[in-house]
Amino acid sequence: xxxxxxxxxxxxxxxxxxxxxxxxxxxxxxxxxxxxxxxxxxxxxxxxxxxxxxxxxxxxxxxxxxxxxxxxxxxxxxxxxxxxxxxxxxxxxxxxxxxxxxxxxxxxxxxxxxxxxxxxxxxxxxxxxxxxxxxxxxxxxxxxxxxxxxxxxxxxxxxxxxxxxxxxxxxxxxxxxxxxxxxxxxxxxxxxxxxxxxxxxxxxxxxxxxxxxxxxxxxxxxxxxxxxxxxxxxxxxxxxxxxxxxxxxxxxxxxxxxxxxxxxxxxxxxxxxxxxxxxxxxxxxxxxxxxxxxxxxxxxxxxxxxxxxxxxxxxxxxxxxxxxxxxxxxxxxxxxxxxxxxxxxxxxxxxxxxxxxxxxxxxxxxxxxxxxxxxxxxxxxxxxxxxxxxxxxxxxxxxxxxxxxxxxxxxxxxxxxxxxxxxxxxxxxxxxxxxxxxxxxxxxxxxx
Numbered sequence: 001x002x003x004x005x006x007x008x009x010x011x012x013x014x015x016x017x018x019x020x021x022x023x024x025x026x027x028x029x030x031x032x033x034x035x036x037x038x039x040x041x042x043x044x045x046x047x048x049x050x051x052x053x054x055x056x057x058x059x060x061x062x063x064x065x066x067x068x069x070x071x072x073x074x075x076x077x078x079x080x081x082x083x084x085x086x087x088x089x090x091x092x093x094x095x096x097x098x099x100x101x102x103x104x105x106x107x108x109x110x111x112x113x114x115x116x117x118x119x120x121x122x123x124x125x126x127x128x129x130x131x132x133x134x135x136x137x138x139x140x141x142x143x144x145x146x147x148x149x150x151x152x153x154x155x156x157x158x159x160x161x162x163x164x165x166x167x168x169x170x171x172x173x174x175x176x177x178x179x180x181x182x183x184x185x186x187x188x189x190x191x192x193x194x195x196x197x198x199x200x201x202x203x204x205x206x207x208x209x210x211x212x213x214x215x216x217x218x219x220x221x222x223x224x225x226x227x228x229x230x231x232x233x234x235x236x237x238x239x240x241x242x243x244x245x246x247x248x249x250x251x252x253x254x255x256x257x258x259x260x261x262x263x264x265x266x267x268x269x270x271x272x273x274x275x276x277x278x279x280x281x282x283x284x285x286x287x288x289x290x291x292x293x294x295x296x297x298x299x300x301x302x303x304x305x306x307x308x309x310x311x312x313x314x315x316x317x318x319x320x321x322x323x324x325x326x327x328x329x330x331x332x333x334x335x336x337x338x339x340x341x342x343x344x345x346x347x348x349x350x351x352x353x354x355x356x357x358x359x360x361x362x363x364x365x366x367x368x369x370x371x372x373x374x375x376x377x378x379x380x381x382x383x384x385x386x387x388x389x390x391x392x393x394x395x396x397x398x399x400x401x402x403x404x405x406x407x408x409x410x411x412x413x414x415x416x417x418x419x420x421x422x423x424x425x426x427x428x429x430x431x432x433x434x435x436x437x438x439x440x441x442x443x444x445x446x447x448x
Contacts, residue, residue, distance in 0.1 A: 001365060002211060003096060003183075003211060003213075004051075004213055004233070004234075004274065004310060004368070005365035005368050006050070006361070006362045006365050007050055007051040007096065007310060008048065008049055008050060008051060008310075008311050008312070008313070008358045008361050008362065009049070009051040009052065009053050009098070009276075009310065009311070009312035009313070010044045010047075010049045010051070010052050010053070010312070010313050010315065011052075011053045011054075011278070011281060011282070011312050011313065011314045011315060012037070012040070012052065012053070012054045012315045013055075013064075013282040013315070013332075013333045014033075014034065014037065014054055014055065014056075014057060014064075014077055015056070015063065015064050015074070015076060015077065015333070016282070016330070016332075016333025016334055016335060017037065017040070017315055017333075017334075017335060017336060018033035018034065018036060018037065018076070018077060018335065019033070019335030020033060020074075020076035020077065021076060022062060022063070022330075023061070023062060024059070024060060024061055024062070024074065024075065024076055026075070028075060029075070030073075030075040030076075030077075030078050030079045030082070031075065031076060031077075031078065032077075032078040032079070032082045033076065033077050033078060034073075034077045034078045034082045034083055034085075034086045035078065035082060035085070035086070037086065038086065038089055039338055040315070040338060041086075041089055041090050041093055041095065042093070043338055044093070044095060045093040045094065045095065046355075047318065047351070047354060047355050047358055048355055048358040048359050048362060049095065049313070049358060050094055050095055050096060050362065051095065051096045051098065051310075052090055052095050052096065052097050052098065053098040053099075053100070053186050053215075053312065054097065054098070054099065054100070055099050055100020055101075055186065056074075056100045056102055056188075057073055057074060057077060057083060057099060057100065058070055058071075058072065058073060058074060058102075059072050059073070059074045059075065060074055060107055060109075061107045061108070061109050061154075062107075062154075063329070064100070064102070065102050065105075065155065065188060066105075066106070066107025066108070066109070066154055066155055067102050067106050067107055067110065068106065068107050068109040068110045068111065069110075069111070070168070070169065070172035071171075071172055071175060080179060083180060084179055084180055087180040087181060087182065088181075091181060096183040096184070096213075097180065097181070097182050097183055098182065098183060098184040098185060098186055098213065098215070099176060099180075099182050099184075099185055099186070100185075100186050100188060101173075101185040101186065101187050101188065102188040102189075103158065103160070103169050103187065103188070103193065103197075103201075104149060104157060104158065104160075104188060104189040104190075104192060104193050105148065105149045105155040105156055105157045105158060105189070106155070106156050106158060107154065107155065107156070108140070108153075108154055108156060110156065112125040112128050112129075113125070113128075113129065113156050116128075116129065116132070116144075117142060120134060120144070121134055127159060127162050127164070128158060128159060128162055128164065128165050129146050129147075129156055129157065129158060129159060130146065130147040130157040130158065130159045130160075131145070131146050131147035131157070132144065132145075132146045133145050133146070138153050139153050140153060149189060149192070160193060160194040160197035161194060161196070161197065166197065166200065169201075170201070170204050173185070173201070173204065173205055173208075174208060177205075177208050177209055177212075183209070183211075183212065183213060184212055184213030184214060184215065184233075185205070185212075185213075185214055185215070186215050186216075186217065187201075187214065187215065187216045187217060187232070188217050189217055190216025190217050190218055190226060190232065190235065191216070191217065191218040191219055191220065191221055191226075193216075195225065195226070195231065198214075198216070198226070198231050198232060199230050199231045201214070202214055202230060202231055202232065203230065213233050213234070214231075214232045214233050214234070215232065215233060215234040215235060215236070215276050216232045216234070216235045216236070217235070217236050218235040218236055218238070219236070219238045220238070222269075223235050223237075223269075223270055223273065223275065224269060224270065224273070227270075227273045227274075227275070233274065234273065234274050234275055234276050234310060235275060235276065236275070236276045236278065237263075237275035237276055237277050237278075237309055239259055239263070240256065240259050240260065240263065240275075240277065240307065240309070241277075241278060241279065241284075242255075243255045243256035243258075243259045243260075244256055244279055244300060244303060244304055245279060245287055245290050245291060245300060247382075247399065248291060248292075248293070248296040248299070248300060248399045248441075249290070249291060249292045249296075251379055251380050251399055251400070252379055253377060253378070253379060253380060253381065253382035253397065253399055254377065254379065256303070256382070257374060257377050257382055257384075260307060260308075260372060260374070260384070261374055263275075263308070264307075264308045264372040265372060265373075265374065266373075268372070271369070272369045273369075274308075274309060274310055274368050274369055275308070275309045275310070276309065276310050276312060277304055277305075277307060277309035277310060277311045277312060278304075278311075278312045278314065279300060279301070279304050279314075279317070280314045280317055280332075281312075281314050282314070282329070282332055282333050283325075283329075283332070284325060284332070285323060285324045285325045285326075285332065286314075286316075286317060286321060286322050286323040286324070286332065287300065287317065288317065288320045288321060288322045288346075288347070289322040289323060289324050293401070293441060294320075294347075295440065295441035296399065296441050297320060297347065297350065298350065298353060298441075298442075298443070299397055299398070299399070299441055299442055299443035301350075301353075301354065301357065302357065302395065302397070302421075302443040302445050303382075303395065303397055303443060305357045305358075305360070305361055305367075305445075306367065306386065306393065306395040306445055307372070307395075308367070308368065308369055308370070308372055308386075309368070310368065311357075311361060313354065315336070316334070316336050316341065318350055318351050318354050319341045319342075319345035319346070319347055319348065319350060319351060320345060320346045320347025320350050321334075321336070321341070321345065321346070322346075353421070356420075356421055357421075357445075360420050360421075360445070364388050364389070364390070364393070364447075365389070366386065366387065366388035366389050367386060367388065367393070370386045370387045370388050370393075371386065371387040372384060372385075372386055373385045373386075373387075373411065375394070375408050375409060375410070375411075376396075376406060376407075376408050376409070380398065380399045380400040380404075381396075381397065381398055381399070381400070381404060381406055381438070382396075382397045382399075383395065383396040383397070383406060383408050385411070388447070390447075391414070391447050391448055392412060392414060392447070392448050393420070393445065393446065393447050393448075394408070394417065394434075394444075394445075394446045394447075394448065395443060395444070395445050395446075396408065396436055396438060396443065396444045396446075397438075397442075397443045398438035398439070398440065398441065398442050398443070399441065400440060400441075401440050401441065402440050403437060403438065403439050403440055404437075404438050405435060405436065405437050405438075406435070406436050406438060407433055407434075407435050408433060408434040408435075408436060409432065409433055410429055410432050410433065410434060413432075414429065414448040415428060415429045415430070415448075416428060416429070416448060417429065417434065417446040417447065417448035418446060418447050418448070419444065419445070419446055420445045420446060420447050421444075421445055427444075427446060429448075
């Protein structure tokens, strides 16, 4: 069994959580802000979390995705030694560490690009940057042009086919494994990266650490182009992300049911891929701000935890905190006081319920890729089963504002189902059917 089979991730955007200033002043000495996150590691371990996706961490100008030095921790967070302490403590607590790797592009302050700006055609690093031309102009009036990410000229695209570029990036990966014992990478903007580079990265990193896990940020496209032997192990399941919350908001469970059937049904295109599941992250509004009815938050998480994939929680969302993308990215990436959240958060109750869900996922590795079957579907009710090593799990969701009774047809002879969230409760099936009362905005998660 691979370690990812039983992993539940916690996602931290460290520059935000640590309250670091937005602009990096390279004249200042490092500040060990990462040391202040050690209580969050204890918090994760207390929840049963055993995987941490953290980043960006490396020296940058602004938000971390404009890297200027892959070999040194951002001075706003500390030093390499600061993060080595943090990673060591995470591993002591049984938490795997996945770093945000921004290899598609660099910031304009990246040393090799500064050399190009200074020496122009005479720079030996001209071949490092994609589409570099010494003609025309850009918004910075450099008298040159280059490819960038999504039209943002502050993010200069690297030529990942260049062997020197690869050597530089692979050298950073080697350092991260040796100094921090990291267990994998989340690859930023993987959907626009050279796939041959991704395959080369997979071969190199797994030669250093055979169980190294590579997950790519892919918003659109055929996920099988990225998740395949010799390339990536997983990608972000943005397709399911949309359906998870909008099915509740629109009282249209057909949306998420259609997505799951297309991805994981009998003829699903993504069977067995172990995609990365989430309901919010550093780039999208907090799900507590998106849901029209706060009562849908708990059944939404039960749904997310019970579908195929690797579940993830974005820091603070276990307390139901809010934040909207329209209010700029800073609203999605706030500094938080853990003790204050534990005492006064709007949804303190959510934390304890999540602990139960995490325990269930870790006890049943089959939830990662176990067979998925749709059992019942209407506008506001949705029921499906998952095949596990020790039985069949059933998830029943009610997105209505009133209680309902559902009659679930069963495909096996199982007659007794235990409520996974409350093991003292048992449901009895009869003649191949399970009649179940579901309160308004609720979900039942059962094992038979």
